[in-house]
Amino acid sequence: MFKRVLVAIDGSDYSKKALPVAIEVARKFEGELFVLHVAEHDRGRAAAFTLETPAEATRLVADAVAQAREAGLVAHGSLVDKAAGHVPQAITEAAAAQQIDLIVMGSRGLSDAQGFLVGSVTHKVIQTVEIPVLVTRGGAAVKKATAAELSAVGQG
Numbered sequence: 001m002f003k004r005v006l007v008a009i010d011g012s013d014y015s016k017k018a019l020p021v022a023i024e025v026a027r028k029f030e031g032e033l034f035v036l037h038v039a040e041h042d043r044g045r046a047a048a049f050t051l052e053t054p055a056e057a058t059r060l061v062a063d064a065v066a067q068a069r070e071a072g073l074v075a076h077g078s079l080v081d082k083a084a085g086h087v088p089q090a091i092t093e094a095a096a097a098q099q100i101d102l103i104v105m106g107s108r109g110l111s112d113a114q115g116f117l118v119g120s121v122t123h124k125v126i127q128t129v130e131i132p133v134l135v136t137r138g139g140a141a142v143k144k145a146t147a148a149e150l151s152a153v154g155q156g
Contacts (some may be wrong), residue, residue, distance in 0.1 A: 006033075
């Protein structure tokens with residue numbers, strides 16, 4: 001069912017909790033994992049500048065791919081550079097290009113109103129893709145799910 005799983009990471013504690021969940025789902029369905037990090041850049045008056053160093057972004061993806069491979073998965077990583085505010089679009093485009101079956105993302109667990117006000121990336125992705133999105137919440141511990149429980153996610 002979920003043979004191609006994409007996990008969007010940004011280095012936050014929320015995305016760090018999403019990675020083990022994505023690994024577990026991909027393992028249960030004997031799928032492969034695509035790790036995506038969107039490095040944002042912003043425009044100043046004189047030039048564009050990144051919000052993190054290229055080395056930091058590369059290391060983030062490499063570490064996540066290594067963790068997935070250590071778990072026995074076929075894993076691929078991708079680093080995309082986008083203007084600030086265009087992260088949801090980059091995730092949606094990557095999911096379409098890779099023919100992803102499931103996107104796994106972290107969330108702070110904000111209400112709809114708070115998500116709207118702060119422009120939650122997860123909230124925007126959920127609204128724009130037609131595939132399931134599994135959201136890990138900020139304070140939730142990772143629970144090993146059965147294949148039956150995971151299958152129910154795709155039927156909802």
